[in-house]
Structure formats: C-alpha cells, structure tokens
Amino acid sequence: MGNSNDLRSKSLWMDIEVAPDARPLEGDQACDVIIAGSGIAGISTGYELALKGLAVMIVDRGRIAGGITARTTAHLAPLCDDLTSEMIKLRGEEISRAFYESQAAAVDRIEAVQKREAIDCDFRRLDGYLFQALNTDSKIIDDELDAVRKVGAPVHRLVGVPLAHCGNQHALRYPRQATFHPLKYLKGLAEIIEAKGGVFYSETIVREIEERKDGSVAAKTDSGVITAKAAVVATNSPIVDTLALHTKMAPYRTYAMAFAIKRGAIPDALYWDTLDPYHYVRLQPGEGAADTLIVGGADHKSGEADDADLRFEALEAWARNLIPAAKNVTHRWSGQVLDTIDYAGFIGRNPGSQNIYVHTGDSGQGMTHGVAGSLINSALILGDTAKWQEVYEPTRKTPSGIGNFVRENLTAVKNFAEYLAPGELKSLDDLKPGQGAVVRQGLSKIAAYRGKDGALHARSAACTHIGCHLHWNSFETCWDCPCHGSQFAVDGTALNAPAVSALADVKTGD
Numbered sequence: 001m002g003n004s005n006d007l008r009s010k011s012l013w014m015d016i017e018v019a020p021d022a023r024p025l026e027g028d029q030a031c032d033v034i035i036a037g038s039g040i041a042g043i044s045t046g047y048e049l050a051l052k053g054l055a056v057m058i059v060d061r062g063r064i065a066g067g068i069t070a071r072t073t074a075h076l077a078p079l080c081d082d083l084t085s086e087m088i089k090l091r092g093e094e095i096s097r098a099f100y101e102s103q104a105a106a107v108d109r110i111e112a113v114q115k116r117e118a119i120d121c122d123f124r125r126l127d128g129y130l131f132q133a134l135n136t137d138s139k140i141i142d143d144e145l146d147a148v149r150k151v152g153a154p155v156h157r158l159v160g161v162p163l164a165h166c167g168n169q170h171a172l173r174y175p176r177q178a179t180f181h182p183l184k185y186l187k188g189l190a191e192i193i194e195a196k197g198g199v200f201y202s203e204t205i206v207r208e209i210e211e212r213k214d215g216s217v218a219a220k221t222d223s224g225v226i227t228a229k230a231a232v233v234a235t236n237s238p239i240v241d242t243l244a245l246h247t248k249m250a251p252y253r254t255y256a257m258a259f260a261i262k263r264g265a266i267p268d269a270l271y272w273d274t275l276d277p278y279h280y281v282r283l284q285p286g287e288g289a290a291d292t293l294i295v296g297g298a299d300h301k302s303g304e305a306d307d308a309d310l311r312f313e314a315l316e317a318w319a320r321n322l323i324p325a326a327k328n329v330t331h332r333w334s335g336q337v338l339d340t341i342d343y344a345g346f347i348g349r350n351p352g353s354q355n356i357y358v359h360t361g362d363s364g365q366g367m368t369h370g371v372a373g374s375l376i377n378s379a380l381i382l383g384d385t386a387k388w389q390e391v392y393e394p395t396r397k398t399p400s401g402i403g404n405f406v407r408e409n410l411t412a413v414k415n416f417a418e419y420l421a422p423g424e425l426k427s428l429d430d431l432k433p434g435q436g437a438v439v440r441q442g443l444s445k446i447a448a449y450r451g452k453d454g455a456l457h458a459r460s461a462a463c464t465h466i467g468c469h470l471h472w473n474s475f476e477t478c479w480d481c482p483c484h485g486s487q488f489a490v491d492g493t494a495l496n497a498p499a500v501s502a503l504a505d506v507k508t509g510d
C-alpha cells in the first residue's frame with residue numbers, strides 16, 4: 001500500500017517541498033521555543049521569533065508544511081468571510097474593526113516579508129468581489145456594505161462582475177486584497193529560519209507538552225524530549241487542552257478544484273458569492289500563457305457526508321456556468337477548517353498555562369489568521385504588548401454565541417450514540433476492494449478498509465482523542481472524526497490533531 005498518506009488527494013501546491021532537509025527528532029534537545037505544527041501559523045511564528053534571535057525548533061507529525069496549510073486555496077482577504085455584518089452582530093463594531101485591522105496587517109506582513117526576504121511566491125495585490133449569487137436578492141450586499149464601512153475597510157458598491165451571467169449582479173469590490181503561493185512563501189521562510197539556527201523536525205509526533213514548576217516546557221515525542229522556555233501549539237486543532245477550546249469549535253470539510261485556463265480569460269481577482277456555504281474563485285499563475293483557475297466551496301461538517309464526487313460535480317457545473325473559459329480539471333482536493341462560534345480564531349496563552357501558547361480556529365481564513373497569530377504569539381513570548389490580543393483571546397466568553405455553541409456541540413453528543421447503532425456493513429466479508437466502512441463485531445465497532453489488493457486493514461472505530469465514532473471519507477481514503485477534527489489513515493495512523501495516537505488494533509479473524 002506504500003505510505004498511507006499517498007492515498008489522499010494532492011493540492012495544487014504540494015509539489016513544493018518546504019525544509020527538505022528536515023529529519024525526525026533523535027534524542028533530547030533544548031531551545032528557546034518549541035513549535036508544534038509546521039503550517040503557516042507555526043512557520044510564521046518561528047520566523048518572527050528567529051528574527052529576534054530566539055532559537056526555535058519546529059516539529060511536525062508529517063512532512064513540513066504538508067498538513068492543512070498545503071490544502072488551502074490561498075486567499076488573503078482580510079474581511080470576515082462569514083460576513084462582517086454577522087460578526088458585528090456577535091462581537092460588536094469595535095472588536096470587528098480590530099479583527100479587520102489584524103487580518104489586513106497579516107496581508108501587509110506577508111507583502112513586506114516576501115519583498116524584504118526576496119521570496120518569489122507569486123504574491124500580488126488584487127481586487128476582491130463579493131457578488132450576489134444567481135437567483136438571490138441583493139439585500140445581503142446592502143447590509144454588508146453598511147457593515148464593512150463601519151469597520152473602516154475600503155469598499156465600493158457596483159452592479160456586475162466580470163463572470164458570465166453576472167452582468168446584473170449586485171456586488172462589493174474590496175481593493176488591495178491579495179493572493180500568493182503559500183508553500184513557496186513558507187519554503188522561503190523556512191530557509192531563513194534555518195539560516196538563523198532554527199531546526200525543523202518532520203515525521204515526529206509531539207504527544208504531550210508539559211509545563212514544569214520552574215516555568216520551562218517539555219514537548220514529549222517517541223524519539224526524545226524537547227525542553228524550552230515556551231511552546232506554541234499550532235497543530236490546526238490543538239493537541240493540548242482536551243476540551244476547553246474544542247467545545248468552542250467545529251470542524252468543516254471544504255472542497256477545491258483547479259482548471260487550466262488561458263491567461264486573461266477573467267481578470268485576476270478574488271471572487272466569492274453570497275451563498276452559505278459560498279463559492280469562491282481565484283487564479284494562480286502558470287507556465288507560458290496558461291493560468292490555473294481555483295474554484296472551491298461545497299463545505300459540510302466533517303464526517304457528516306461522504307459524497308465528494310457529487311460536490312465536485314456541483315462545483316464544476318457552477319464554475320463552467322460562470323467561467324466558460326475553464327478548460328480541463330487538473331486537481332481536486334479537500335481540506336478541513338475549524339470554525340469558531342464567533343468567527344475569530346483562538347490565539348494566545350493556552351487557558352491555564354503560563355508558557356504554552358495556542359493557535360487554532362482559523363475559520364476558513366487560515367492564511368491571514370496564521371500570520372496575524374504569529375504576530376500575537378511572538379509578541380506575547382517576547383513579553384511585548386500584543387495588539388489585537390482581545391479579538392483572539394482563547395479564554396474569551398461568547399455570550400451572544402450560545403445558540404451556535406450548543407448547536408455545534410450536539411455533534412459530539414449525537415456521535416456517541418452511534419456506538420449503539422448497527423454497523424454500515426453486516427460483515428467484513430461484504431467489504432469490496434477500495435471500500436471503507438464501519439462494521440459491528442460484538443460490542444465493538446471496527447473501522448475497516450479493504451485495499452485494492454484485497455488486504456484488510458481493521459482498526460477500532462473509536463477516535464483516540466476522546467473516543468468519538470469515526471466516519472469513512474472515501475475521497476480522501478481516511479477516517480474523519482466529526483467531533484474535533486482528527487483524521488486517521490487506513491492503517492490507523494493519526495494524520496491530524498487533536499489525536500496523537502494511532503487507532504487501536506482489533507482482532508478480526510479475517
């Protein structure tokens with residue numbers, strides 16, 4: 001079967017290798033700051049700290065920058081993607097303005113860094129268009145115009161965007177949005193971190209981070225302990241803090257596909273519509289006269305659907321209707337976002353810790369959240385004032401979001417009841433090659449997959465985080481946990497936090 005990760009989809013960005021010299025940790029090490037997770041949040045934080053002369057070690061369970069960051073669609077849009085009007089309802093104008101300013105500062109930071117460090121990462125400023133979805137009314141556009149003006153962002157109202165059938169659609173144009181190639185950017189940052197003495201460890205799972213009485217921290221792995229003055233946990237869904245943050249977030253799977261397109265067929269801009277979930281469109285420069293068109297959307301709560309082909313068909317039909325110049329499909333992939341109940345991530349001191357910092361809950365804006373978070377956590381570690389800390393404070397109360405909070409967490413409660421339900425298949429013998437399903441065996445449930453070669457892979461269907469019931473993801477050939485975002489390969493390997501341990505082995509007699 002090869003590496004269990006080989007069965008998963010590949011995004012447009014993944015041919016770039018970030019920190020290719022990274023190796024697994026061997027033996028104990030010490031540094032100033034240990035960072036668990038090498039996505040944009042982890043590497044950007046490492047860069048900010050390395051610039052200030054701190055010794056950083058960045059550790060990832062897989063390859064460097066090979067997790068959820070590698071599955072982004074790379075928009076750098078600083079306004080709340082769940083609508084600023086919605087954010088103001090939950091958090092008020094002042095916090096919503098600070099949210100916008102912090103996200104805009106993240107885009108400014110990427111622009112400044114790639115320029116200063118001469119990182120060739122296709123960064124460019126461009127317009128963003130929020131446009132009225134076909135067959136909907138335009139009130140949402142008026143409400144959003146009002147809200148965006150309140151938070152001080154530049155915005156222009158117009159009728160018509162340069163997509164087919166959209167000449168009469170009401171829209172907002174946001175100037176000075178941006179986009180880039182995320183892994184080219186992170187490759188550039190990683191080289192600078194290494195040049196300043198920072199170290200990357202790949203294929204190394206941080207199982208636990210302990211805060212000692214003297215204030216130091218110890219990150220424990222199977223192959224050694226890294227001792228440091230501070231730790232940053234930037235693992236998409238945090239491996240620390242078993243429930244305090246997890247009950248305030250919910251994992252969603254999102255889908256993206258890339259098409260070949262002739263350069264200039266549509267203006268280089270970010271486009272997204274007013275539906276929920278919304279469709280989005282952006283471009284990536286290609287070779288010669290060709291570009292790549294990226295289209296995404298069709299989100300659903302993780303583990304609550306296994307119909308990726310239908311979702312890609314719907315996305316493709318939507319894209320071909322609005323952009324007839326789209327040619328052949330070159331990539332299809334999916335990623336996972338953690339939505340918080342009030343639209344901003346949780347960034348700052350981990351609740352109850354002094355020297356452990358957390359970054360999670362990027363809510364569909366992972367690139368800007370990642371860099372905004374790096375500015376906040378690096379400032380806190382350095383003992384400086386962290387601007388915008390209040391927006392992202394992990395211990396914040398969310399009184400207006402109680403309705404959402406309860407709704408999102410019903411998933412976990414509902415999920416435990418699934419142990420009582422019958423399995424999806426009566427017997428392991430019913431599994432066809434290439435199929436995965438949950439099969440009941442006595443009192444337990446088995447997460448079973450039969451490889452294309454006929455070999456059976458059977459593991460416990462209980463997530464190793466806190467035991468939720470796993471769901472099969474046939475598109476990514478992995479097991480998804482609907483509760484807090486863990487994913488597992490068919491051989492049981494934990495692919496995504498918060499889980500760190502592999503699924504338990506089971507006896508099948510097969």
Ligand code: FES
Nearest residue numbers: 463465466481484
């Ligand atoms: Fe928490 Fe699975 S991710 S129980």
